[in-house]
Every structure is written in C-alpha cells, then in structure tokens.
Amino acid sequence: MDKFLALSVLLLQFCFSSSLTIPAATNNILINHAISSSNYDHPRKHDLHRKIKTRRAKLTSFEGVTAEIENVEGTYLVNLVIGTPPVSFLASPTTVTDLIWTQCKPCKHCFNQSTPIYNRSKSSSFSKLPCSHELCKASYIHSCNSDCRYKQKYLGGSSEGVMGTETITFGSHSVPDIAFGCGNSNTFVVSHGSGVLGLGRGPQSLVSQLGIRRFSYCLPYYAESNGRLLLGSEVQHQQNSKTEIQSTPLVLNPSNSSFYYLTLHGITVGETKLQIPKGMFEVRKDGGGGLIINSGEMLTAMEQPAFGLLKDEFKSQLKLPFADKKSSLGYDACFSFEPKSNVEVPKLIYHFDRFADLVLPVENYVFTDSENGVMCLAILEGNEGVSTFGGIHQSNINMMFDLNKGELSFAPVHCKEL
Ligand SMILES: *[C@@H]1O[C@H](CO)[C@@H](O)[C@H](O)[C@H]1NC(C)=O
Numbered sequence: 001m002d003k004f005l006a007l008s009v010l011l012l013q014f015c016f017s018s019s020l021t022i023p024a025a026t027n028n029i030l031i032n033h034a035i036s037s038s039n040y041d042h043p044r045k046h047d048l049h050r051k052i053k054t055r056r057a058k059l060t061s062f063e064g065v066t067a068e069i070e071n072v073e074g075t076y077l078v079n080l081v082i083g084t085p086p087v088s089f090l091a092s093p094t095t096v097t098d099l100i101w102t103q104c105k106p107c108k109h110c111f112n113q114s115t116p117i118y119n120r121s122k123s124s125s126f127s128k129l130p131c132s133h134e135l136c137k138a139s140y141i142h143s144c145n146s147d148c149r150y151k152q153k154y155l156g157g158s159s160e161g162v163m164g165t166e167t168i169t170f171g172s173h174s175v176p177d178i179a180f181g182c183g184n185s186n187t188f189v190v191s192h193g194s195g196v197l198g199l200g201r202g203p204q205s206l207v208s209q210l211g212i213r214r215f216s217y218c219l220p221y222y223a224e225s226n227g228r229l230l231l232g233s234e235v236q237h238q239q240n241s242k243t244e245i246q247s248t249p250l251v252l253n254p255s256n257s258s259f260y261y262l263t264l265h266g267i268t269v270g271e272t273k274l275q276i277p278k279g280m281f282e283v284r285k286d287g288g289g290g291l292i293i294n295s296g297e298m299l300t301a302m303e304q305p306a307f308g309l310l311k312d313e314f315k316s317q318l319k320l321p322f323a324d325k326k327s328s329l330g331y332d333a334c335f336s337f338e339p340k341s342n343v344e345v346p347k348l349i350y351h352f353d354r355f356a357d358l359v360l361p362v363e364n365y366v367f368t369d370s371e372n373g374v375m376c377l378a379i380l381e382g383n384e385g386v387s388t389f390g391g392i393h394q395s396n397i398n399m400m401f402d403l404n405k406g407e408l409s410f411a412p413v414h415c416k417e418l
C-alpha cells in the first residue's frame with residue numbers, strides 16, 4: 001500500500017470476544033417512515049406560523065427539559081411520562097416528523113409494547129383538541145365530526161386516532177397542554193417503544209409547541225443508553241479547550257418545511273474526494289432532493305449516483321470483494337474479508353457548508369462481523385427522493401440546532417458526560 005493511503009486509513013482492530021453488531025435490517029422500513037410523512041405534511045404555512053406565535057408567548061417562562069436517549073436494538077427511545085396519573089411513554093425522537101403520538105386505549109390495532117398502554121379515560125389531564133385548533137388542521141389527513149381525528153402516514157404504516165392535549169413529563173419537569181395523537185390504530189410499529197416524539201420544524205412538533213429556538217441531542221451507539229436530548233434556549237455546547245465546535249447552516253425548504261436540510265458540498269473517502277455531480281445534495285426547484293438530518297433512524301440513506309460512487313470507492317480502497325446478499329443482512333454496501341483478520345478502513349469525511357468537515361470515527365460508519373468476515377457501511381442506497389443523514393453517523397457527537405441562527409453546530413463528545 002502506498003504511503004498516502006496508509007495515512008488516510010484508520011485501523012480497525014477487531015475484538016473477537018466483544019459484541020459485534022450488525023443490527024437487524026428492520027432499519028430499512030424505518031428509513032421510509034421518515035420520508036413519507038413529509039408527503040402528508042402540507043399545512044398552510046403562513047396561517048399556521050402566525051397562530052403559533054401567540055401560543056409561544058404563553059411559554060416564555062419555560063426554561064428547558066432534558067431526557068435520556070437509549071438505543072434499543074437500533075431504535076432510539078426517550079423515556080417520557082404522559083398523563084395524570086403518569087404512564088410510561090417510550091417515544092422515538094425524530095427530526096424528520098412533527099406529530100407526537102402514543103398508542104392509546106381502546107386499541108383497534110396496537111403493536112406490542114412493554115409498558116401499559118395509555119388510556120385517556122384514566123387521565124385527568126387529557127382534553128380533546130378542538131377541531132378548530134390549528135394543530136388539528138396541521139395534520140395533512142384529519143377529519144372533524146365532534147372529535148379531531150388524525151391519520152399520520154409513513155411508508156412502513158400509519159397511526160390513526162384522536163388528537164388531544166396532555167401533560168408530558170421529562171424527568172422532573174412536567175409540561176401541560178402538549179397536543180398529541182392518541183393513536184388507537186397503529187400499523188406503524190415503533191420497536192420497543194410506544195410512540196413517536198416529533199422534533200421537526202412543523203407546527204405540531206415538540207420544538208414548535210414549546211416555542212423553543214434551540215435544542216440538542218447526543219445519540220448513543222447500538223445497545224447503549226447514555227444519549228441525551230436537551231430542549232431550551234439555555235442549551236449550549238460543553239466548553240472546554242479540547243472540543244472543536246463546527247457549524248453549518250440549516251436550510252429551510254418551503255415545499256417540505258418540516259425537515260432540517262443541510263448543505264453538503266462533498267464527501268471524501270480516504271484521500272479521495274468523490275466525483276459527485278454538482279448539486280447532488282441540493283434541494284431542487286421542484287422541492288425534491290437535498291439532504292436532511294434524521295435522528296430517528298440509525299442508517300444514512302444516500303441517493304444515487306452518490307451512493308454508487310461511495311460504495312465503489314470503498315471497494316477499491318479496501319481491496320475487498322462485495323459480500324453476497326445473504327451474509328450482508330440486507331445492507332447495501334458490504335464487503336467480505338478473511339474471518340478474524342484485521343481490516344484497514346478508509347476515513348470518511350462529510351464536507352458541509354461553511355467549511356464544516358465532519359470526520360467520522362470508524363464506528364460511526366462501519367459495522368463488522370469478524371466471526372463471519374463481513375463488514376457493512378451504515379449507509380443504504382436511498383430511493384425516496386431525498387438523502388437522510390442517519391443516527392449512527394451522529395453517535396457521540398453533540399448536535400445542536402439553533403433556529404434563531406439557522407444553524408446546526410456539532411462537536412464530538414461522550415454523550416454520557418453531558
Ligand atoms: C380505560 O379506562 C376506563 C376508565 O377507567 C375504563 O372504563 C376502560 O375499560 C379502559 N379501557 C380499556 C380498553 O382498558
């Protein structure tokens with residue numbers, strides 16, 4: 001190997017006894033859930049924004065909340081509490097949808113959850129959301145007889161039920177009157193959880209409802225439970241001389257206004273900058289395309305032709321054959337190697353706007369199964385019309401969203417120290 005390449009390579013030392021982890025490929029379904037919701041998210045923006053402002057004013061005394069994030073077999077979950085008396089609400093926190101919902105009795109169709117299912121008749125803090133309320137009308141699919149009924153579609157299924165308001169408790173901090181979906185027909189499954197915590201930019205999201213302009217999260221690795229979600233204007237990066245904080249603009253796409261778009265100028269593998277066509281990750285004039293940041297799924301989904309270029313570049317630098325479909329557990333970029341040997345993995349760098357280069361640690365983009373000699377990139381071939389930047393890439397990086405500055409800043413950190 002030439003010297004140049006050697007420098008650009010990270011040595012991946014496989015530890016044979018330790019937990020190897022290629023998570024099950026159910027992630028494929030979850031990826032879709034992210035995207036398709038946007039297809040149902042066409043609120044009348046101007047109208048909504050005006051009304052939301054008045055709501056915000058009520059919450060000026062709000063200081064901030066914290067919740068732990070755990071990664072349970074590939075699903076990120078925050079451990080919240082809903083209602084009075086309180087019931088556990090294990091919610092998947094996601095930046096690519098807005099609606100907050102939990103499974104709700106009586107169930108027409110509920111998936112298994114490990115904690116008792118919330119029953120609104122048992123909660124003294126539940127109220128129905130009036131049909132005239134802007135957060136009722138913000139659901140792309142809603143109907144109004146006496147109740148505000150919603151349907152939130154994802155490609156992997158849907159959640160359907162009645163919109164209400166509830167007290168949601170984050171640690172010791174209870175927040176009343178959060179609008180949410182009380183879902184009694186849920187074909188979309190949140191594995192190990194009971195619902196979804198929407199953190200998007202649309203009016204129904206927790207971020208919009210609280211009226212906060214800043215939040216941050218740190219996502220844990222597979223099967224770890226030390227992640228953090230922090231919401232509030234006081235949220236800051238840890239300041240110490242060693243942390244390098246970088247920032248890049250958060251772009252708003254008026255056609256899909258729930259998403260946080262990033263401007264990605266390029267990708268480097270090892271020492272090679274990929275020859276990605278100009279504009280590959282830009283939002284097109286028709287509102288499609290672009291790259292959005294996703295805290296709800298582990299994997300990144302990269303549209304073509306970027307995905308193919310990336311995969312081929314890894315193949316040529318690794319000098320390893322592609323793994324066959326069976327051993328690759330459904331992932332799209334996997335390589336075979338001599339079982340129990342070491343592999344040198346090229347660096348992976350994302351070049352975001354304003355010279356924000358995200359140099360990923362190898363565990364943020366590669367899964368390995370050294371017993372069987374298979375390694376896979378944590379990147380799938382996207383085919384939803386938009387690329388998504390997934391959670392594994394963001395592991396152990398504090399991601400801070402500042403909506404006033406229109407900026408995402410990030411800094412490597414150990415989540416458990418936050
Ligand atoms: C929900 O709670 C009410 C009031 O306690 C109870 O009558 C009802 O049976 C419960 N529903 C279910 C499906 O458990």
Ligand SMILES: *[C@@H]1O[C@H](CO)[C@@H](O)[C@H](O)[C@H]1NC(C)=O
Binds near residue numbers: 112
């Ligand atoms: C749900 O839980 C029940 C009872 O524990 C079990 O019989 C059933 O197989 C589970 N269903 C699924 C889809 O896991």
Ligand SMILES: *[C@@H]1O[C@H](CO)[C@@H](O)[C@H](O)[C@H]1NC(C)=O
Binds near residue numbers: 286287385
């Ligand atoms: C974004 O908006 C455009 C136009 O409204 C639409 O064609 C596209 O499917 C939307 N969704 C995504 C994920 O880009």
